[in-house]
Amino acid sequence: RKEVEQDPGPFNVPEGATVAFNCTYSNSASQSFFWYRQDCRKEPKLLMSVYSSGNEDGRFTAQLNRASQYISLLIRDSKLSDSATYLCVVIPSYSGAGSYQLTFGKGTKLSVIP
């Protein structure tokens, strides 16, 4: 099983739709989780952190399921401007300098269609 896996998509959804992405991780000791957004040919930018209790930021909701080892991102009322690739990031337990293991998923591409 790969360390971090995402469905590459593309997810093609109409404006106003609700869409959800999952990201599974293999290291059960993983501590920190994030969702990044990357527009075409641009740098990734932090979208939101993922907390154990789940968190919401406007139309975006992130959740963590430690038992099943996945994180999710829910986007409600999709906008054309939400079209991008969404990357999940997983950081395992800190094990000291020299063994940094932050891992990016390969990303899920979302296209919101008028």
Place this chain on the structure above:
Amino acid sequence: DADVTQTPRNRITKTGKRIMLECSQTKGHDRMYWYRQDPGLGLRLIYYSFDVKDINKGEISDGYSVSRQAQAKFSLSLESAIPNQTALYFCATSDYWSAGSTDTQYFGPGTRLTVL
């Protein structure tokens, strides 16, 4: 002005040439990283540095070297470029991380490198 800058933004070079990609940051972060991104492979860590005297290999360091000239500067070198090093290269910084904390990565705009 951007917090993390990269130069050059685009570069075309030939096999065997030595190339240096430079990264500067004004965020005051101690930690800096170099990644490459390839279609279908995602972002992969090349080297990282937790402070000026610390250099560590990442997942794919072969064929690359780095230099941390100052807290704000971290350069990546390809001593003898080869075509499979054609990729989009990103520099990133982060603030202090420890168990239970966060390690948000702030990326530069990227350098598109083509090796012919």
